[in-house]
């Protein structure tokens with residue numbers, strides 16, 4: 001299991017993911033993943049100090065899945081998949 | 093409709109300025125999300141899965157065409173070109189950026205709208221019958237009383253931090269289109285034996301984890317005592333309602349815990365202290381508010397019912413079906429009330445584009461008196477249309493793909509945002525509603541099945557009112573997979589009842605077939621002319637279960 005730090009951007013409420021060099025990305029596939037919970041928790045602690053930029057950071061589970069013939073990291077929970085990809089229904 | 097006085101306008105302007113400052117402080121990092129959250133919630137701003145969500149209050153669902161045009165402008169300028177009609181007759185925007193919210197609120201304030209008390213543990217928007225003021229069987233227009241409640245409850249200092257949110261609905265008609273029995277307080281306008289008008293007061297209705305049909309605590313309350321009696325109920329609840337567990341904090345739990353008789357006694361004792369005080373409604377005060385709801389300038393028209401009956405024989409089957417399902421008799425001869433269902437294949441229930449908002453606002457000006465009502469079932473209503481203009485109106489609606497003949501039919505589905513938007517969800521609601529609509533939308537099927545409500549919630553919080561759908565669908569999460577529980581026999585009308593679970597939860601890819609089998613079962617079990625709900629009540633759920641779980 002891998003872990004990713006996520007939060008909602010303060011400006012837009014959009015899901016964002018912790019990326020290398022203490023940055024944030026809107027793309028799940030550009031997120032930094034942690035193989036060990038302790039490392040992920042440390043990253044979460046650091047993210048919590050960025051309250052102006054993001055709201056309510058938390059950890060999510062991620063795992064590799066085969067997508068278009070390639071292994072890609074994906075959120076495990078359906079809710080997090082929808083958060084990462086957007087609504088599953090077309091906007092009107 | 094009610095127009096702001098200088099006091100209303102000032103308080104809303106000041107509120108916008110205050111929130112503008114709070115947003116600036118949040119964006120600069122001066123205040124944390126924990127500090128900001130209660131402030132944004134007081135201004136109707138939630139955080140959902142993909143973005144902020146702003147809920148705009150529409151008092152008892154009533155809008156002027158200018159307000160609907162402004163809602164369209166907001167959708168186009170600061171959101172993604174659409175809005176969502178909620179079951180509390182409000183409007184929600186799913187994508188506003190935080191820095192734009194004060195601009196949105198300022199634009200809304202210009203047309204006497206706001207987002208105050210659309211969130212948080214306070215008294216929310218009072219809802220009512222979308223045919224208020226025009227329904228033929230109505231005893232009295234409930235809107236003046238809704239407005240009095242709005243004025244009393246807005247910024248009420250004693251009730252700004254209740255144990256939980258609090259919802260009130262009022263109906264002036266014996267036919268209940270406002271779902272008063274599933275509200276914290278339900279109010280019915282009634283007449284006593286002496287022929288005086290007053291209110292029956294019900295308390296403790298609600299859905300969620302502990303669904304309850306409201307219980308009557310007073311058969312007749314004189315009009316003058318409305319606000320003092322509500323104040324007494326709220327005081328008892330505020331003092332004795334639980335605050336240690338949010339799932340046990342609604343008034344229904346307090347009414348259960350005390351018993352309805354003890355609850356009534358507590359309210360009456362509190363009321364005895366305040367009933368003759370400043371909250372007594374004088375005739376002048378009642379008249380002050382009622383004058384905002386005087387009927388528009390109706391014309392004297394001939395041949396109302398006969399004309400409508402004749403039009404239902406139109407060779408245009410779709411128009412005739414629309415008259416049958418979406419057009420309601422009116423108290424003024426020659427007029428009808430029209431429901432525009434915002435439900436059609438491919439469209440999330442209750443989502444309406446900015447272009448459609450503008451178009452409906454224009455139609456309300458041309459064919460009505462410039463008023464539009466948001467209904468509890470996430471539709472729109474133009475309350476005053478001349479019967480001889482119905483065909484022309486329908487043709488324009490049909491050209492906009494808003495002419496579906498499905499009000500209170502199988503595809504007039506209530507669906508909560510579900511897992512596509514809501515962070516509390518277990519499963520998706522909107523795609524299920526869309527798949528059901530795709531399956532059931534053929535006119536023959538809709539007409540064959542007749543009156544039916546399907547309500548879908550994405551979790552036990554029941555924002556989609558699944559307990560009171562004739563068919564209720566509840567999303568559940570089974571080890572990461574979406575499953576759906578079916579309930580039959582619910583109703584939020586005057587014959588309110590809670591649906592009964594039909595059987596084990598059904599996987600997502602089988603739920604549409606299962607609902608289809610429920611409808612087939614109904615068609616084989618019903619007596620002549622028997623509604624779905626009456627059929628379920630007569631034969632029980634077992635006969636359905638045998639045919640659904642094959």
Ligand code: SF4
Nearest residue numbers: 508514517550551555
């Ligand atoms: S019922 Fe549940 S999923 Fe649906 S909107 Fe309410 S909280 Fe969200």
